[in-house]
Amino acid sequence: MKKLILISILAWIGIQSLALAASDDKGIKFYKGSWDELMREAKKQNKPFFIDFWATWCGPCKMLNATTFRDERVGEFANQHFLAYKMDVDQAENKMIAAKYQIQVLPTIVFFNAKAEEIGRFTGYRPPEAFLQELNKYAEGSSLRKSKKDDKKSGAVGHFKFEDYVKIKTDYSRQITEPQAFKSDSLIALVAEARQLGGRKEDLLLDGVVARARQNGLGEQLWLIDAAYALGARDYTGFIRLVHPRFESRQLEPPLLHWCAVQFITADLDDIPAEPMQWINALIRQGNRAEYYDTKAALLLRDKKYEAALEASREAQKNAAIQNYPEDSAKILEGLALKGK
Numbered sequence: 001m002k003k004l005i006l007i008s009i010l011a012w013i014g015i016q017s018l019a020l021a022a023s024d025d026k027g028i029k030f031y032k033g034s035w036d037e038l039m040r041e042a043k044k045q046n047k048p049f050f051i052d053f054w055a056t057w058c059g060p061c062k063m064l065n066a067t068t069f070r071d072e073r074v075g076e077f078a079n080q081h082f083l084a085y086k087m088d089v090d091q092a093e094n095k096m097i098a099a100k101y102q103i104q105v106l107p108t109i110v111f112f113n114a115k116a117e118e119i120g121r122f123t124g125y126r127p128p129e130a131f132l133q134e135l136n137k138y139a140e141g142s143s144l145r146k147s148k149k150d151d152k153k154s155g156a157v158g159h160f161k162f163e164d165y166v167k168i169k170t171d172y173s174r175q176i177t178e179p180q181a182f183k184s185d186s187l188i189a190l191v192a193e194a195r196q197l198g199g200r201k202e203d204l205l206l207d208g209v210v211a212r213a214r215q216n217g218l219g220e221q222l223w224l225i226d227a228a229y230a231l232g233a234r235d236y237t238g239f240i241r242l243v244h245p246r247f248e249s250r251q252l253e254p255p256l257l258h259w260c261a262v263q264f265i266t267a268d269l270d271d272i273p274a275e276p277m278q279w280i281n282a283l284i285r286q287g288n289r290a291e292y293y294d295t296k297a298a299l300l301l302r303d304k305k306y307e308a309a310l311e312a313s314r315e316a317q318k319n320a321a322i323q324n325y326p327e328d329s330a331k332i333l334e335g336l337a338l339k340g341k
Contacts, residue, residue: 027070028078031085035097038085042114048138049083050111053098055090058106060125071128074135081139082111089196096185099192102170104199104232111138120167160332162301166266168329169294173262180255182224186216191228198232227260234268240275247279254283258292265298272302290319290330297333306340313337 031038031049042049052069054061068074078084089098089106101110105123113119120138182188194209210225223242230238243260246252252260257279264276277299283292297312316330 026072027075028084029075031083035085035087035094038083039116042083042112042116045083046114047083048081048111048113048119049085050078050109050135050138051101052084052086053089053101053103053106053108053110054086055088055106061107063125064107064131068126068128068131071131074128074131077132077135077139081135095193096189099185099189102192104192104195109134160335162336165298165329165332165336168326168332169265169298170262172326172329173259173291173295177255177259177262181253181259182221182256184216184218187213187218187221187224190216190218191224194225194228195232198229198235201233231263236264236267236269236273239263240273243279244275247275247282254286258283258295261295261299265295265302272299288315288319290316290323290325293319294325294330294333297330297337301333301336301340304340306337309340310334310337 030052031041033041038049052061052064054064087094087097089095089103101108101118103110107125108121108123110121111119122134126134178188182191190209190213194206197203197206197209206225206229210222213219213222213225223246227239227242230236230242239260243252247257247260261276261279261283264272277296280292280296280299283289284296293312293316297309297316300306300309300312313330313333316325317327317334319325320327320330
């Protein structure tokens with residue numbers, strides 16, 4: 001009798017395990033290799049991939065795991081069109097990668113093509129239907145993705161939104177300014193971490209970031225840790241208070257000053273303060289670079305100064321033609337300025 005009961009219990013456990021496995025099979029199958037192995041696998045399969053940047057303490061991340069990632073339709077589409085990968089930003093080996101891609105909000109889903117070039121991202125929880133719409137934007141052969149690409153090739157700007165500009169601009173700005181502005185991967189990672197802590201208002205944890213900066217010989221850059229925290233906390237007045245005196249005393253090199261100005265393109269403000277425009281005008285006086293005019297046009301557009309934004313966007317395009325700078329972002333700004341007029 002006891003043996004029969006034991007067999008029944010084991011059988012029940014087996015059935016439950018199979019049911020759970022079947023349930024998991026319906027959702028997204030995340031790649032289990034290392035980051036380098038993922039790069040190689042994507043290249044080998046010639047397949048785009050996306051990264052779920054998450055953390056164990058993140059509530060929306062848990063909701064994605066419990067609902068959207070287990071949805072049958074989401075799983076079927078994602079598994080067919082992408083390699084999927086999860087990255088816990090609190091793991092030591094992942095912090096540098098999270099910093100490289102400026103992960104400031106969790107969850108952040110970042111999409112890449114098979115060459116590991118970023119092609120899009122979004123943040124926050126998405127229910128299955130909305131997640132499917134995001135996946136469709138970046139899947140190979142997607143009609144949505146194709147039409148967007150074709151419109152850019154044809155020079156169409158009428159349908160673009162400011163968010164389209166921000167995507168192109170921030171990706172490129174990150175590539176050209178961060179390595180020069182912060183000089184070391186260690187500082188890039190610490191700045192990104194400080195910004196995340198600012199978003200969560202975790203003042204006490206910031207002490208640990210400051211301590212690590214000192215240990216790494218970055219004592220002179222401690223103000224940047226505070227500035228990044230202010231950005232995360234949306235304390236733009238505090239950010240300016242840290243940056244502007246250093247600008248006036250000419251302590252900031254062009255890449256770092258440009259990085260500071262770029263932060264106001266997406267600032268959660270109704271009116272852009274005067275200081276970022278002073279910074280960008282000073283950079284333009286030093287050299288007529290396309291990226292400076294591009295940033296100036298965006299700041300002017302934020303202030304609804306459409307004529308001036310149009311002029312700056314055209315200067316950006318003119319200089320981009322002779323510099324290694326993508327014209328797409330300036331073209332979008334030109335279209336937006338024309339629509340504003």
